[in-house]
Ligand SMILES: Nc1nc2c(c(=O)[nH]1)N[C@H]1C(S)=C(S)[C@@H](COP(=O)(O)OP(=O)(O)OC[C@H]3O[C@@H](n4cnc5c(=O)[nH]c(N)nc54)[C@H](O)[C@@H]3O)O[C@H]1N2
Ligand SMILES: Nc1nc2c(c(=O)[nH]1)N[C@H]1C(S)=C(S)[C@@H](COP(=O)(O)OP(=O)(O)OC[C@H]3O[C@@H](n4cnc5c(=O)[nH]c(N)nc54)[C@H](O)[C@@H]3O)O[C@H]1N2
């Protein structure tokens with residue numbers, strides 16, 4: 001007998017789709033987007049439409065494993081859960097006795113967006129242990145810091161509001177690839193007459209379908225934003241009433257952007273002067289206008305300031321006043337969940353140090369006092385995703401490092417583990433979800449049984465806590481108790497949203513008032529005085545060290561800017577076990593001018609290198625990138641790349657200007673054709 005069960009996609013994607021599974025004889029036979037869901041609209045992206053292949057893959061991990069080969073070699077033997085957990089608690093006790101609990105470092109990121117699995121029992125456990133804390137900077141922290149500086153709170157407009165817009169700018173946002181459920185709203189807006197512009201160094205799928213693709217030099221967005229401000233002010237295309245009522249610092253800003261003439265901005269950004277002038281004119285004139293800013297801009301050295309400046313634009317034009325106007329970077333803060341009840345920072349025995357996840361190589365090879373003696377990884381694959389991969393792998397190879405990896409698949413990171421613990425997928429455990437691209441709270445109950453002995457993160461950390469002798473009620477709370485805690489913030493957006501209702505309805509819109517959410521229509525910014533901060537301090541454009549206008553010594557040896565944006569048909573390294581992902585990520589897009597000067601043609605093997613690493617990819621001379629830029633979709637498993645390193649071996653550990661984020665998209669390389 002067939003039945004349907006609900007779930008939610010937990011992948012690190014703004015869309016957080018509602019799912020419906022068809023179950024026949026206990027097995028899922030079909031996965032679909034929830035029909036009628038206001039955002040999901042019944043369809044799924046290509047990767048999750050095939051998720052049942054992953055769910056039922058013979059490569060799923062099903063028992064705890066103990067390493068029997070060298071670190072990284074990937075030889076393991078099955079052991080019991082009891083033995084695995086006892087080994088961990090024994091080792092933790094001895095590390096704590098010899099080096100203190102801060103010698104233990106948890107490492108997690110976006111494997112699951114579920115609050116229980118990724119921010120729940122794990123956080124409580126490591127807090128109570130007194131372990132080092134992890135600064136989770138690998139994705140969004142520069143953009144978060146930039147947005148907070150301007151808006152004081154991370155609110156954005158509804159995806160549903162985009163249909164009302166007359167000008168949509170996708171700025172460092174590859175919507176068709178990374179946020180596909182926004183696309184139908186853009187299609188509808190265009191049907192109603194909207195213009196759609198993409199600002200991206202790469203001609204992405206999204207850019208190739210836009211009315212206009214503005215090709216910008218990587219890392220120069222701050223200069224473009226300042227240049228647009230200059231023109232908006234100079235042309236009188238600013239909303240003085242809105243600025244006076246709802247912002248601070250705009251007159252100083254107007255003063256300071258005067259030097260960002262179209263001529264200067266064209267030199268920084270590579271965008272022709274006339275295009276800059278036309279863009280400013282269109283943005284100043286069209287109402288409503290919306291900027292869909294995604295995280296592409298802020299993965300570069302000046303990315304925080306760039307986001308800060310871009311977020312000022314809709315304040316200057318007063319775009320926030322209109323339905324379909326304003327900006328969307330992230331909608332996540334609108335959920336106003338009770339994170340303290342969830343994570344329980346008060347369980348910490350005292351102040352503990354924080355280590356930056358984007359500097360994992362350094363944390364494992366240089367940090368002392370105490371050194372990291374144990375790395376506990378879950379919901380992440382740092383051997384593939386973290387910058388300066390050679391340093392990360394050097395750290396992971398340390399014989400004295402006790403590494404535990406909780407995984408669904410045998411990733412590179414798992415190959416370096418002393419113990420691997422098999423874990424559930426989002427179809428197999430209970431969790432509650434917010435989103436960073438819409439405003440619906442969702443709940444998922446287990447729709448399928450876990451394979452073999454796989455256990456959820458919540459189960460694993462609860463068991464570890466009990467075995468460590470932690471007696472606080474925090475560790476015996478059920479999943480339902482934890483969800484009630486999350487919903488207990490008392491914030492008006494969550495009023496009336498209960499576990500019982502979520503069980504019944506699966507997806508509930510936040511209480512954002514009647515109609516579409518207009519967070520800053522009448523001001524109401526997150527700063528103490530309710531105003532947006534437009535003061536210009538710190539907004540001067542300085543090109544990234546690793547860029548075409550950056551450090552001259554570096555440029556002379558490594559003249560090409562290397563980008564590694566998201567692959568269309570995978571999710572960071574999550575689907576790295578698939579051979580088609582190997583093919584997709586083997587490509588290096590090269591501009592025809594750069595290819596000609598190096599004797600490179602499409603299909604050639606090329607060596608991409610800098611002082612950190614060298615790897616071989618396959619050239620595609622296809623108009624995707626402009627002169628001086630090369631690009632390769634991220635990310636494959638390093639062990640599946642000849643040489644055992646992926647493109648993150650090329651990327652430095654250098655951090656962003658604000659937010660201490662990773663600078664994946666500020667990276668200089670040289671490319672040469674491989675010898676025959
Ligand atoms: N298919 C797929 N979807 C995903 C993911 C995935 O791996 N694959 N990953 C998920 C995750 S973790 C995240 S954070 C989101 C991210 O979603 P996005 O931010 O949309 O993804 P990115 O590819 O990092 O960057 C977007 C675009 O920014 C461009 N870009 C790079 N440097 C610059 C620059 O200096 N200036 C400008 N203007 N543009 C620049 C890139 O070429 C890219 O096209 O996507 C999520 N969704
Ligand atoms: N060059 C380059 N590097 C990048 C990026 C880039 O654009 N270019 N993007 C960066 C960004 S934006 C991000 S967010 C990071 C992403 O880095 P990560 O968050 O490490 O993401 P994934 O590579 O998808 O790995 C997630 C892992 O979690 C596992 N997992 C899934 N669900 C669960 C669960 O419930 N429990 C446990 N224990 N494990 C689970 C999956 O099997 C998978 O192996 O990568 C960053 N690295």
Ligand code: SF4
Nearest residue numbers: 009013016017045048
């Ligand atoms: S990855 Fe994104 S678009 Fe695809 S199903 Fe999950 S939430 Fe939806």
Ligand SMILES: [Mo]
Nearest residue numbers: 012110139140
């Ligand atoms: Mo991310």
